[in-house]
Amino acid sequence: MSEKNLAEEIANQLRRDILRGKLLPGASIKERDNAADMGVSRTPLREAIRILAKEGLIELRPARSPIVSTPSVRQISDEVEVLLAVEKLSGELACARATEADIEAIAEIVDDMAARFDTADPLDMFETDMSFHSAIAKAAHNEPLAEIHRTFLARLWRARFLSAIQSRNRERVIDHHSRIVEALRARDRSAVRTTISVHLDNLARDILDVVKREVAETSQAQATGTK
């Protein structure tokens, strides 16, 4: 990876641990302990924590250890709403600004995904899916917008992952992706907006289903445990 400063490297490490589920929501990140574990001092670790806090992956609490965010259904729903809007806008902008190479790169991702349809394991498939969406954000050629996209993709990573590995709508996903690429090739703004909307509305529903179920299970487990 080879980042320039320690803090970012630590942030990357922690981010991965959070996204991969190694650090579960609610886990506390103590400055001293984690710094000792990773063999660095508190200063850069502290900085890394702030970075992730700004990204929304960690929650800062006054006079308490920071914890891995435990987003409510409402929060996730809000975040999905933003992500959806960002991707729609990206798609529209991409119609006007994407280079041919940009679009070909996107198309290639879809082809790749389709080709590996039955062989690929869910995690591979998932990462390819993510890269498809990132590629669209990139093709809009608006850096601040792409930055927002990255942030919200990260915040929703876990939820999307949980959703992706269990919903078996892979055909539908590939079909949607193909339609989006088609619309991009035609540089048809309204078609892009529509196809992306359809795709993401489905995604939003799946994500919220999974999250709601998880919340229900958690509170049930707590109830049994308490009793």
Added chain:
Amino acid sequence: MSEKNLAEEIANQLRRDILRGKLLPGASIKERDNAADMGVSRTPLREAIRILAKEGLIELRPARSPIVSTPSVRQISDEVEVLLAVEKLSGELACARATEADIEAIAEIVDDMAARFDTADPLDMFETDMSFHSAIAKAAHNEPLAEIHRTFLARLWRARFLSAIQSRNRERVIDHHSRIVEALRARDRSAVRTTISVHLDNLARDILDVVKREVAETSQAQATGTK
């Protein structure tokens, strides 16, 4: 102000200095010097710098002093594009979610602005204008979205300010604001989107005009100075 931790307080102070033009674009923020000036140590100042960097007001350079951002026209144009989309979305969401109190608060701001039309000084007027837009973002009841709105409002603060104090379109602004409130009261999504679009498209044009002019003047001044 009374914030909880020093770093945020420092960040607020620096942010004000930047937005008010006390620290001009390109000015360097040295950790040691500024820390000494403000009577604090480097640690919290450093943290404050990172906060402002994430907000886009300061640029971090590897192995160099951070400097106050000197956004290119392109960057500003990209940011305006994002702000525009965020406000449109906020307006639409507000139609569905704003409480009556939210809408009344917005309407009050417009009335206030209209009442002080000829007396108020430009800076007051400007801040009222900003609060109008913030109120809409708030009325959408989507915290992550509001956060983005705050960030981009801050990034564009200086440019908007420069634009506001010289363009004498106050009547037009108040008219636009009134129409937006009207649409919100009717909870008419498409009307809100349209009215906000019209308003912000004008704003975007004004801002870009001012920025382009500033860039032109700067490079001209440099040319004369160099000779």
Added chain:
DNA sequence: CAACAGATTTCGGTATACCAAAAATCGGAT
């Protein structure tokens, strides 16, 4: 046994000290 108060520990906030890399400066050689 419960409850409260004081002692102790834990932990984040802040200050300071040290280091390495990069920039600027200055002196000598051409």
Added chain:
DNA sequence: ATCCGATTTTTGGTATACCGAAATCTGTTG
């Protein structure tokens, strides 16, 4: 006088030390 290189200085990055507030533990008391 100029250009190149060594040295000094500047500056951000990192480590560590200290502090105070808050949480937790504990012993005593009603």
